[in-house]
Amino acid sequence: MLNQIKKAILEGEIDSVQDLVKKALEEGTDALEVLNKACIPAVEKAGLLFEAGDYFLPELIAAGEATKTAMDILLPEVKGRKEKWKSVATFLIGTVEGDVHDIGKTIVASMLSASGFDVIDLGIDVSTEKFVETVREMKPEFVGLSALLTSTMPKQKTVIEALKTAGLREDVKVFVGGAPVTESWAKSIGADCYAQDAVAAVKIAKRLIG
Template sequence: MTPDEILQGLYDQTLVGNAPAVLDLTHTGLDLGMEPQSLLFDALIPSLEEVGARFERGDFFVPEMLIAGRAMAGAMEVLRPLLAETGVQTIGTFVMGTVKGDVHDIGKNLVNIMLEGAGFNVIDLGVQVAPEKFIEAINEHQPDIVGFSAFLTTTMPMFKANINALQKAGLRDSVIVMVGGAPVTQEYADAVGADGYASDASACVKRAKDLLTKRRSLVSA
């Protein structure tokens, strides 16, 4: 198989939720020397975007979204250690979770992988994380940054609820708040009072590092 055939196959098989084929193609691509990033950004993610577009048009329903998501998640398990491969020292601690009421975790998991690859110690609280659970984790792990992920317009208001909970617990000034997820925008992040937003995993890493550097230079000044 050629690299182009692998990418096309990954795209097509993710679209129809054929998890075993996606896994096979992932392994074949890697055996051929293809970059894990290419498998992810040139095939798997575009395919899930198409799944979302079809769902929106009414051509796909929840079961199709679910099996496509599962097929992608299987490939991610193989790609995870390769994407996160790093020799760098820990540069900070990042507590991450998908907000209460929301079960989407593929985007969050991808962000986690990239953060780990960049040297962050990531504590993943999973999905449907209630404000109290974020507070508990912040008290326990004293992270530099907390990240809230939301993929539904109906769960995005949990950002504000989480930030209010941080304020109430007296923790708002001790942790940088980042938000993200498919429907989130910079304007929305600003409106809820988050410190940072990023539209994708690599932008998140860059923004996280910038925010951390800024915070540390303020503290030491």
């Protein structure tokens, strides 16, 4: 079943993806297993095929859309399992300006929410000003900046600098993430934390609030 889901995502077959994911859940497969063992590997494979020139943009878009269709079914299942423990912490998250990738960011947001955090998801292509304004208004404990393109990674630094200029930098812990982001990049731009995936992000954020 997981292989069939992978295949359907790679072929961008939204209707089949919907049917197969529902069927997998009905058969008792765990939502996170479907996500981690079928959806993420499939969309990553689409990236490799795109890189190799075997897929063109329409195929990459179709695979992205098919993944999102699967996530629309899977993530409410994950979120629904909210841990009893309720955090007092708010996590503001978004994909930086110029970047429309949101599959990974949305998984991080859902896992944080399922783990008891109050999550404010600003979505994609979020301007630096929007991040700063929202920090000022909502006073979150954490800010997460997602970037999937090497050309948009510098925006993570821009947001950190803008938070400093606004006098808000000391009030928040800044997390950075996204496939091209590394621990050393995070250090070099003055972020507080780097997490390579959603599980690590939850673990680190929980540790920071004790």
